[in-house]
Amino acid sequence: MAEIQDNGGGKKGKGSKQKKMTVRVDFTPMVDMNMLLITFFMLCTSLSKPQTMEISMPTNDENITEDQQNKVKASQxxxxxxxxxxxxYYYEGEPNYEDYTSLKETDYTADGIRKVLLRKNYDAVKKVEELKVKKANLEITEEEYKKQVSEVKSAKNTPTVIIKATDKSTYKNLIDALDEMQICSIGKYVIVDITDGDQFLIDNYNSKGQLSSNAVS
Structure with missing residues (x-):
C-alpha cells in the first residue's frame, strides 16, 4: 500500500517554495501474495515422474544353459x-542354418522392424490402444490401466523377442531396438549374448549361402 507523507506546513504566502511530498510503498502485502502463489503452485502442479524403461534381463544362474534361456515356443x-x-537382421522361430534366406534383413524405421513387431503382436497392440482410450475417457484409473496393460503384454499368445548384438553394433542400435519394444507393446523380451551360430547366419546371409553349415559348432 502506498503512503503519502506531506512534509509541508500550513499555507504560506505568495512566493513560498512548493511543498515536497514523499511517497513510500509498503511491499509487505506482496510477500503474503508470493507465499500464496507458491503454495498454490505446489499443490496444483504435479511433479514430473522419472521416465524409465523396463528391461527383462536373463538370469545370472550359471546352472541355466543358453538353450534353456532361449527356450520359447518357436511360433512366438x-x-x-x-x-x-x-x-x-531377424529370424522367426528356430534358426535354419541350411537356408540363408531364413534370415531377413530390415532396419530401425517404422516400415522396418516396427512393422514386423506390430504384425507379430497385433492383438496385444489393439488391446493396449483400447485401454488407452478407456483411460483417456476416465473409464479406468491409472492403476487399473497399468495392471491391465501388464496382463495383456504377458499373455501366453504374445511373442517373445530375443535381442542379440554383435561386438560391431552400437549402443544406439540397442536403444533403438528397446524403443521398438515399448512402441509395439512387447512385454516379453530379453537381451542375451550372440552365439557362433547367429554370427554364422549373418555371414552366410551376406555371402548368399556360400558358407557350409558344418562350420556351426
Whole structure:
C-alpha cells in the first residue's frame, strides 16, 4: 500500500517554495501474495515422474544353459541380430542354418522392424490402444490401466523377442531396438549374448549361402 507523507506546513504566502511530498510503498502485502502463489503452485502442479524403461534381463544362474534361456515356443519367438553399420537382421522361430534366406534383413524405421513387431503382436497392440482410450475417457484409473496393460503384454499368445548384438553394433542400435519394444507393446523380451551360430547366419546371409553349415559348432 502506498503512503503519502506531506512534509509541508500550513499555507504560506505568495512566493513560498512548493511543498515536497514523499511517497513510500509498503511491499509487505506482496510477500503474503508470493507465499500464496507458491503454495498454490505446489499443490496444483504435479511433479514430473522419472521416465524409465523396463528391461527383462536373463538370469545370472550359471546352472541355466543358453538353450534353456532361449527356450520359447518357436511360433512366438523372434530373434533380432544387431550388426555393424546399423544393420539389423531377424529370424522367426528356430534358426535354419541350411537356408540363408531364413534370415531377413530390415532396419530401425517404422516400415522396418516396427512393422514386423506390430504384425507379430497385433492383438496385444489393439488391446493396449483400447485401454488407452478407456483411460483417456476416465473409464479406468491409472492403476487399473497399468495392471491391465501388464496382463495383456504377458499373455501366453504374445511373442517373445530375443535381442542379440554383435561386438560391431552400437549402443544406439540397442536403444533403438528397446524403443521398438515399448512402441509395439512387447512385454516379453530379453537381451542375451550372440552365439557362433547367429554370427554364422549373418555371414552366410551376406555371402548368399556360400558358407557350409558344418562350420556351426
Amino acid at each position: 519367438a523372434l530373434t533380432l541380430l544387431l550388426d555393424a553399420n546399423n544393420k539389423l
